[in-house]
Amino acid sequence: MTEQSVWRFTDDRRQLTTAQRRPTRVLAYVQAGATLWDYGIRPEGIFGSGHDGAAPDRAKTGTLPLDTVDYRGAGDALDVDTLLRGDPDLVVAVSYGHGQIYGLDPDTAKHLEERVPVVVVDVGQARTLDRVAERFAELALALGGTRDPGADGELAAARERLRGVVGARPDRPRVVALSPAGPEQVHIARPAMWPELRVLAELGVALVAPDEGPGVNWSTDGWDRAAALSPGIVLTDIRSNAVPLDGIDDPAWAAARQGAHIVPWNPEPLCSPQALARFLHLVADAVEAVRAV
Structure with a gap:
């Protein structure tokens, strides 16, 4: 050998x-x-x-x-x-x-x-x-794997699509990333602490951060605090440990959510070009949907 x-x-x-x-x-x-x-x-x-x-x-x-x-x-x-x-x-x-x-x-x-x-x-x-x-x-x-020959181009196209959809307009929809903890509490992501959310910010997405306070990655608050962020788009944690967003009936949140578009978000993302491209397209779809209303 x-x-x-x-x-x-x-x-x-x-x-x-x-x-x-x-x-x-x-x-x-x-x-x-x-x-x-x-x-x-x-x-x-x-x-x-x-x-x-x-x-x-x-x-x-x-x-x-x-x-x-x-x-x-x-x-x-x-x-x-x-x-x-x-x-x-x-x-x-x-x-x-x-x-x-x-x-x-x-x-x-x-x-x-x-x-x-x-x-x-x-x-x-x-x-x-x-x-x-x-x-x-x-x-x-x-380990003997191979790159998908079209994956990098797919990701580049997804980046450009999202950047173009968001644009430099002042009416960019407010985007909140969160993980439902239960009927009374929600973990609101601090965008700067999540690599995939930083990608969105770099492409011009208007991510909204919770107030400063305890919690490095998340701010744990009542649903009224999430509602006060006035999201146009909600990135919601879809992992099995998160409570389904549809089960949250807090009145303040229900009113805030009524006009918001929901995007599934996995805070432990797959780290391949094709997986990131799929996520960016989902966000771009939501931005387009908000502006179409």
Whole structure:
């Protein structure tokens, strides 16, 4: 075996992973697995976080073929033996900074790394979405994946479409991103803390931030505070841990929502060009719909 034939990849913890051959049985955090699938890498298994349940969250799985990808579970249901039941030869995890593996108990993560190589991609707020996407692309290509030849052009077209739809007009619709917590509370996103929301802002979307206060990523408030932001477009969290927006009957919110357009939003986005393009087109559709009224 020559040195050049050894597989190697340096992850976002600056840890070099090597193997005698390219890994072919990848276990991945669901966000990572769904992103890798867009490059033709089918993970043999996926796992969720403490926000997830006994079944995979369809908001996070993208176009993953769930009939052939084994879902290991999430949260307290995850231990090393469960994670390794498909005999993976590589684990792809994500981190929100400082290299800590998201979705796994630190002891579980430690014992997992003692038995199988783990590659971590940083998806935290300090990174641009473009950089996160490029890191996933580098990993996917190293694993034998391929770029969709039309994906980059598709994304560029989606960016230009949204930029053009928003334009420089003063009547840009106000956009609020939120995660419904229940009938009395809502988590309102602080746009600057979310890479995909920063992309929208760069393209001219008028994202509205909640008042300063506790909470780094979210401001947790009553629905009256969300209503006071007067959204023309609402990006609503559609993950399984969020309460469906249709179930919220707060009077102030019901009045504010009446004229707003709703866009589904996954705060753990797939980080491939085609996935971001789909999201940008959804936002552009909503902007056009608001202006058509």
